[in-house]
Amino acid sequence: MSATQTQGHVAAHDHHDDHGPAKGIMRWLTTTNHKDIGTMYLVFSLIMFLTGGAMALVIRAELFMPGMQLVDPQFFNTMTTVHALIMVFGAVMPATVGLGNWMIPLQIGAPDMALPRMNNFSFWLLVAAFSLLILSLFMPGGGPAAGWTLYPPLVLQTGDAFPLAIFAIHLAGASSIMGAINIIVTIMNLRAPGMTLLKMPLFVWTWLITAYLLIAVMPVFAGAVTMLLTDHFFHTTFFSAAGGGDPVLYQHIFWFFGHPEVYIMILPAFGIVSEIIPTFSRKKLFGYDAMVYATASIAFLSFIVWAHHMFTVGMPLAGEMFFMLSTMLIAVPTGVKVFNWTATMWKGSLTFEPPMLFALAFLFLFTIGGFSGLMMAIAPVDFQYHDTYFIVAHFHYVLVPGAVFAIMAAVYYWMPKWTGHMYDMKLANIHFWMSAIFVNVLFFPQHFLGLAGMPRRIPDYSTQFADWNMVSSIGAFGFGLSQLLFVYIIWKCAKGGARATDHVWEGAYNHGLEWTVPSPAPYHTFDEAPVVK
Amino acid sequence: MASGSHEMTQGDPTEERRRRSIRRTTFLLALVALGIYVAFIVSSVMKAQP
Numbered sequence: 001m002s003a004t005q006t007q008g009h010v011a012a013h014d015h016h017d018d019h020g021p022a023k024g025i026m027r028w029l030t031t032t033n034h035k036d037i038g039t040m041y042l043v044f045s046l047i048m049f050l051t052g053g054a055m056a057l058v059i060r061a062e063l064f065m066p067g068m069q070l071v072d073p074q075f076f077n078t079m080t081t082v083h084a085l086i087m088v089f090g091a092v093m094p095a096t097v098g099l100g101n102w103m104i105p106l107q108i109g110a111p112d113m114a115l116p117r118m119n120n121f122s123f124w125l126l127v128a129a130f131s132l133l134i135l136s137l138f139m140p141g142g143g144p145a146a147g148w149t150l151y152p153p154l155v156l157q158t159g160d161a162f163p164l165a166i167f168a169i170h171l172a173g174a175s176s177i178m179g180a181i182n183i184i185v186t187i188m189n190l191r192a193p194g195m196t197l198l199k200m201p202l203f204v205w206t207w208l209i210t211a212y213l214l215i216a217v218m219p220v221f222a223g224a225v226t227m228l229l230t231d232h233f234f235h236t237t238f239f240s241a242a243g244g245g246d247p248v249l250y251q252h253i254f255w256f257f258g259h260p261e262v263y264i265m266i267l268p269a270f271g272i273v274s275e276i277i278p279t280f281s282r283k284k285l286f287g288y289d290a291m292v293y294a295t296a297s298i299a300f301l302s303f304i305v306w307a308h309h310m311f312t313v314g315m316p317l318a319g320e321m322f323f324m325l326s327t328m329l330i331a332v333p334t335g336v337k338v339f340n341w342t343a344t345m346w347k348g349s350l351t352f353e354p355p356m357l358f359a360l361a362f363l364f365l366f367t368i369g370g371f372s373g374l375m376m377a378i379a380p381v382d383f384q385y386h387d388t389y390f391i392v393a394h395f396h397y398v399l400v401p402g403a404v405f406a407i408m409a410a411v412y413y414w415m416p417k418w419t420g421h422m423y424d425m426k427l428a429n430i431h432f433w434m435s436a437i438f439v440n441v442l443f444f445p446q447h448f449l450g451l452a453g454m455p456r457r458i459p460d461y462s463t464q465f466a467d468w469n470m471v472s473s474i475g476a477f478g479f480g481l482s483q484l485l486f487v488y489i490i491w492k493c494a495k496g497g498a499r500a501t502d503h504v505w506e507g508a509y510n511h512g513l514e515w516t517v518p519s520p521a522p523y524h525t526f527d528e529a530p531v532v533k
Numbered sequence: 534m535a536s537g538s539h540e541m542t543q544g545d546p547t548e549e550r551r552r553r554s555i556r557r558t559t560f561l562l563a564l565v566a567l568g569i570y571v572a573f574i575v576s577s578v579m580k581a582q583p
Binding site: 188 | 551554555558559562563565566567568569570571573574577578580
């Protein structure tokens with residue numbers, strides 16, 4: 001919404017009944033302020049990112065060489081399972097919720113989220129959920145180890161961790177649904193005068209569509225795990241063939257949730273990149289309307305492609321054809337986005353500050369993940385790739401240099417607005433180059449391993465896979481170390497630094513309402529709504 | 534939808550309308566989420582007949 005301009009004064013931070021935050025721990029426990037809650041979500045997601053990352057390093061350390069090195073197979077499976085659950089539900093999703101909490105009210109000219117108490121409740125519910133999930137690792141029989149998909153009947157063999165993990169998922173789901181309701185209600189009711197739907201920033205649009213996706217699919221996952229719970233404890237047989245149920249039914253339900261879940265993680269990333277590229281190209285976003293419709297199309301298509309995760313389970317030929325072609329169709333709106341970002345840069349006055357570097361890396365590397373996804377959409381070819389490291393390489397390209405890089409780009413883009421300080425550009429550039437190099441050292445060789453037939457979710461492997469596994473593990477430790485630098489940059493920026501101007505980036509001028517408020521953004525903003533022309 | 538001021542003043546008809554709209558949308562979305570949850574479990578119950 002680069003065309004948005006405002007008139008009238010904004011940010012009545014000297015309003016007569018304005019007050020700052022409460023003092024001490026109670027500020028964070030009881031806050032209903034969208035900026036506080038956004039900060040808490042972001043800090044929480046960073047902690048989860050480091051926790052899940054540590055688990056990934058256990059996995060890569062074990063796979064550094066063939067043979068059993070460090071952990072027993074059960075614990076290895078626990079690590080792959082909990083790493084995924086933490087990264088998906090504890091790191092990426094809360095990070096985008098945190099960004100949404102901080103930026104959506106600022107971008108639409110609202111004083112806060114529409115349901116601030118529920119906002120606080122959904123955050124603390126998430127903390128409870130992940131405390132339970134991590135505690136489940138210490139239960140007799142070990143933590144959940146059946147993979148993040150929790151397929152029965154394997155998952156029903158989990159020990160005492162099972163009810164804890166299922167309850168944790170329920171709580172995290174409830175938190176997500178409440179967060180989604182809050183975002184929709186805020187966007188639909190609290191936009192500044194003059195901000196029509198097609199004037200909203202792309203980040204707001206992508207979050208609006210993501211929130212509808214969340215409300216549509218989170219209850220599906222909750223239903224699936226509730227049925228797992230009753231199968232385990234109340235002797236129902238939803239997913240047991242012996243009692244008239246069907247284990248494949250679980251897979252259909254799970255992936256009806258699971259595929260849109262991928263877009264729940266990536267659509268806000270699309271929104272972030274759509275904010276950053278125009279700013280550092282000093283141009284308006286090319287094809288704004290097309291970007292909105294492409295986002296909506298991707299969201300719609302995400303509901304009709306789920307069985308491409310299950311080609312090897314077996315299905316009628318017509319089913320294979322349908323899911324193969326519908327999956328390929330997603331490349332069309334995604335292509336619209338990639339071409340529009342490229343066209344935005346065309347003849348722009350480009351500069352390469354850290355947010356732009358991460359956004360550009362996103363553009364290239366997410367596209368690699370998209371292309372390998374297209375390869376897997378071809379049913380007969382997927383028979384070869386299924387459950388190999390090719391799949392691991394694919395989804396990590398989508399989620400790490402895809403979603404995670406976009407989140408890092410967003411942090412580097414908006415952090416001066418949050419803290420009022422510029423961060424250390426030199427360190428941020430080093431962080432970018434280390435991350436961009438090591439993420440490829442980490443994940444690109446996994447394509448070769450998968451094509452050579454190495455199965456996923458195994459702690460040991462044939463010696464023919466040794467070399468590329470070693471390279472991949474070196475990349476993992478390099479990437480992990482790089483992220484400590486990210487933590488240091490954030491900490492240093494929060495503590496102090498050169499003062500940031502109100503519009504922070506030269507190209508951000510006239511690129512959205514968030515740049516019209518002072519840096520740091522006052523505790524209360526837009527007590528009087530701005531008028532958008 | 535948007536009124537020119539976000540001040541939550543009691544008695545302001547525009548604000549009242551906005552509050553009602555917030556409550557209505559929240560209730561409807563929560564109902565949809567609950568409905569989907571129940572519908573998937575019920576459809577699985579119907580499928581899993583011994």
